[in-house]
Amino acid sequence: MAANALLKTQSPTFASPNSALDNIVLEYSISYFLIDLLHYLIFFPTDILFILHHLATLYVFLTCRYIIHHGAFAFFMLLILAEVTSLCQNIWTLAGFRRADLPAAAKLYEFLSPPFYALYTLVRGILGPLLVYKMVVFYLSGVAENLIPRWAWVSWMFVIITAILVSIVWVFDHWVDWFKGRNYKAAKKVV
Structure with missing residues (x-):
């Protein structure tokens, strides 16, 4: 849905006005994050990281959709x-x-870990920060000043940069655990 909305955006910038299609995609995303947040609050209430992620994402989507009416493109x-x-x-x-409790699940988890970590590192550790850098440069240039108030884009950038930093720390920790596990298994085979 988001890709379709991007393709239909007329003269896209990080401050483009939200189209009717953009608003539908934002509303759908808001609904998804609300339901997923409810799921976490009921079944995983101690997973504070995901709960905070969902609250922050909802803040960005809600302000973009209902207060600012610009910026969905980014x-x-x-x-x-x-x-x-x-x-x-x-x-x-x-x-x-x-x-x-399931050997097949353990094998799948072990098999998926390295490619998943690599993909996550590429997308959320390299491509995401590059996009956010372009957004910050765009907003700092003042081009969006009459369309998106400073408080909005600054708060959005704070939320997004924080999320990216947390993602980087998260995947780094998983890489460390994965390498420790491989070293442990290698040492165990030697003994």
Whole structure:
């Protein structure tokens, strides 16, 4: 949906006005994040990182849709980048939940970990920051000043940069654990 909206945007910039299609995509995304947030609050209330991520994302989408009415183009680009990793992450997460009691899940988890971490690192550790850098440069140039108030784009950039930094730390920690596990298995075989 976001890709379709991007393709139909007339003269796209990070401050383009939201079209009717943009608003539909924002509303759908808001609904998704609300339902997913409810799911986490009910079933995983201690997963503070994901709960905060959903609250921050909702803030950005809600202000873009209902207060500012501009800027969806930038968020759809970020949304597409984030969703590139979702299928692999969902399978990896489900396999991780069941790996202790299902050998097939453990094998799938081990098999998916390196390619998932590599994809996540590329998309959320390299491409995402490059896009955000372009957004910051655009907003700092003052081009959007009459369309998107400074408080809005500054708060959006704070939320997005924080999310990217957390993503980088998250994947770095998983890489470290993966390498430790491989070293442990290699040392165990030697003994």
